[in-house]
Amino acid sequence: MMSEQSPNPYVGLPETAFWKTAVAARNPLEISALWRPKFTVARKHKVITAGSCFAQHFSRALVARGYGWLDAEPAPKLLSEDQAWDFNYGIFSFRTGNIYTARMLRQWLSYAFEGEEPPVEHWEQNGRFYDPLRPGIEPEGFADLAELQASRAALLAAIRGAILEADVLVFTMGLTECWRHRTSELEYAICPGTLAGRFDPDQHEFVNQSFVGIRRDMLAALKILRQANPKLKVLLTVSPVPLTATASEEHVLTATSHSKSVLRAVAGELAAEFKHVDYFPSYEIITHPAYRGMFYAPNQRSVVPQGVNHVMESFFACQTAAFPWLARKSKRGGKTAGEPAGQPSNARAVKCDEEFLDAFG
Template identity: 50%
Template sequence: MNPYQSLPPRSFWRSAVAEPDPADIGGLWTPKFAVGQDDTVLTAGSCFARHIGRALLERGMNWRDAEPAPPGLSEEERRARHYGVFSFRTGNIYTAATLRQWLSWAHGETTPPDEVWAEGGRWYDPFRPSVDPAGHPSADAVRAARGTTLAALRGAVAEADCFIFTLGLTEAWLDRENGTVQPVCPGTVRGTFDAGRYAFHNFTFAEVHRDLSHAIELARAANPGLRVLLTVSPVPLTATATGGHALTATTYSKSVLRAVAGQLAQDHEYVDYFPAYEIVTGFPFRAGFFEPNLRTVTPDGVAFVMRQFFDALARVPAEQPRPAAVPAQPTTGEDFWCDDAVLDYYHQG
């Protein structure tokens, strides 16, 4: 006997991947901990993360919207102002460094800069450039709105049972003046680009591991019982500022993020990894879960990912019935929610 003779079929490429119909491939995730029907769950991260909160709500689970929309807003207004997208209105959080920054501000470890951007008689938050597209009437109103989000983040983390965070990118722009991480490159979604002030940075494995570890430590210092479920977005980079090819830049980013998530899940019993990235981009699916642009994940792809998620959770001993299959959900297009998608506008030729 050798160790491979006692392995189950799921451990072999031929029986687990090559031979089954892609729709029948299952068992891709064995959760380390249960997420029950009554557990308070938070979601944040890249644009793909928006699907998770919606799916949790549709299953009747306790997804926490820490910043609900004020009364009187239309559905279009709520959507435009990012209400109900993530658990708090930070906008997309693409990098581990940005997550660390938000948690550091929320828990008083550091203080956010006072800077605001003025355009056309309105004021905007540099750290949430697309959250309030109509802007604010004053600089103080921007700071007050940011303070509301920080308070919501702080309160939600303190009360949550599980935090699901979707990693998206390793590329970012750093502010040389105040040391902050910009959510997107200034001068794209909003603001003005200053080459003397903003520096491009492509985070390494060690840096992502450092930032994500510190972010998790900050959250668990406020809530020692918090469990963290990491995912990696399957959505590729819209554009890369490395000077390299977009395909190889995407491979670098996703490889680093996947490796960090796997390392943290291996090192901590309270951290797990769900393979949304592998499910969408894996060999057997032959890019069938992408729209023709090879970037936007189709409704069927989202449904397949979430079915794998809930089916796996249903196998964890818990006091809730097995959930039904997730139907395909309509979409208005991934790029609506992805701040970095604006970079495609700058594509020439």
């Protein structure tokens, strides 16, 4: 017979603290309580999303559940859904395109809030003009430089408006690898010469950002955000999508592992350091061996819809577990959601009849 366990710090910890009970003994889909949120994300809150492509899933899930996702650069109503998508409307809260790195986030915020001049550099191709900060934002680029700059000015206004108005920013950290201008240190959204522009080894250099550099850029970004909107909460995630390619001279698998580990570490450190910053473990839910790769498509890169759903279900489950009143409010909200707003839909038709009868009756 074993003697009774002597007192130690592990005695009395919840079962989530032990691998055997929290992970090994469970069906992966029943692993729960992965996250203890620091703050609520309620329907009344205005949430903005930015970052790597995985952040798009957040906005869609929020919209689907009637949450207040803020679209600061909405598509014109006359565009079809597909056209809006092609022109990067409704994907993030503003039309930056993917913000893969901490430096890119810092750059955008500096342009939007600190009066830093955006680059004059632009890429021309086949008579069209491309923004090196978001070369894919318009499928065929812009008609001329003035249009590129006007569009960018509108974007910066949208960034300002969104951040000033929002309650929560969800930022998904994507990459450590990037390309910069050797002298100006301008960071490009994507390597020059890929989507547009021309690669020039004398001007363009590869940078694999370090933990220290990323942390410094994130701290600077958080500072700008805090100064702009002291009530803004920041929820960090790390994209579980592996690198498409690496320029690090490492194998793309180990390069991915390195990149994601660094990002994960920075996110964790920032969440530990700041009360208004939290980390949601969507990265772990998709990538961890406990889930046996079930959320990846056969290419082992794309995340399948079931994975996204599971991530978002976990997000909302953890929110309601930490803040039970959210579930009650959500039910109450549901009752009113279907109620019509404004004038009845047949009001205009009735008026048309009146007008017509008057003229021809």
